[in-house]
Amino acid sequence: MDNTLAASVAHVTKTYGTGDGTVTALDNVSVGIRRGEFTAIMGPSGSGKSTLMHIMAGLDAPTSGQAFIGDSEITGLNDRDLTLLRRRKAGFIFQAFNLVPTLDVKANILLPFDLDGRRPRPDELHRVQDLVYELGLERRLTHRPHELSGGQQQRVAIARALAAAPELIFADEPTGNLDSRTGRDVLRILREASDTGQSIAMVTHDPVAASFADRVLFLGDGRIVADKPRQTPEEISAHMLRLEQEAAA
Template sequence: MEITSTDLGLAARVQHLTKTFGSGESGVRALDDVSIGIRRGEFTAIMGPSGSGKSTLMHIMAGLDAPTSGRAWIGDTEISGLSDTELTILRRRRVGFVFQAFNLVPTLDTLGNILLPFDLDGRRPTALEKARIDGLVETLGLTQRLRHRPHQLSGGQQQRVAIARALATAPDLLFADEPTGNLDSKTSREVLALLAATSREHGQSIAMVTHDPIAASHADRVVFLGDGRIVSDKPRQSAQQISAHMLAAEVTA
């Protein structure tokens, strides 16, 4: 009997994942036989030096890129064989994204940006979803900013709008790529605390790529990549422990 990802409590997983860019002598193997799962309701930080494959891994897990070989699932749906249209619909309905570049639509106000996933899906929020969005707006301190366009907001406010948009549809899975990279330390702490609370209180699975030990210390689990392979997978770590691990990895590299 095959074990399904639901049985394992996994929101996403990959098996024997390899990704190569280019070919022949100049080819670069970004991921080398990686197998890992993101557990439901858990906040996972994915770390590693530049070129370790962490963003590539996230992009393949999220269905934004295809593997050279290996398989990927979101829940019980194998995404490695889906068409572009099927992938787009799956991502829209089950996955949220927060990027370092906020990726807000400049012509839409805050509320328009938050409701964008619903517009793209051709529907309006249900009463339950609307209540959830109102709660997010309040928690994120955006109540007075709903009619502002992105250029009228600070970097921290723009990132909070991006997080509200990512969480508006209550996705099973949230991918965050260096979400605090453009933020000051106070705003970074607020954003990370919100992500941790979302995971804890709403059972959402979060995978965050970061190079920042302080950001990673908010996660329940820290996965380290090196040269396209998983070199360590640890439960919650302090920023000091993470820094020490990264330093040791650089020394032995």
């Protein structure tokens, strides 16, 4: 297994349904997320980008093929071992914030440490304090999720994902519920996390968000159709337009 990859899939196919109703979400995809790199995953609606992320993260299983987090194969792992591996290696930022409603903001952010059965080290507490400040949450620490706006809940989810500095961060439309200024702050924080060695895989439809990444993977009809180095928003928009036109043709 290539130890330069933080996550990867090999010959992964994912289908839903049976017979004439079969839908192929991913079609024999092999690709890796390189360590210390910020990778954006883009494509038209229904191209398979979220399915790819979910399989890489062990949140969904492929119909065939293999998925790895680091050098550990996760296809076929039992739920307990998979949960432990994800907890130690990965952070998640998803559109459904998945905050614990009975916990306040501070407890939600520190949840990764509680689940790992330990207290944060002083340097980790310092990083959490920096995240809280950068994400504008310092006056919200004693609030419960239901007392927050959608954008604030998203920022709490982002702070939680980054709190323990996991090796790998999966982000599904992380700026989707944010105003443009907060969205840029979040992208800058993800960019900085990547610059300090964390690996980031981000699904997005936003060319500006994708332009923060080192690499842009484009999916079309369940396959990788382009793998580009860092792009400008204009270059990304042009490529997405071509993919949309091909999908409609």
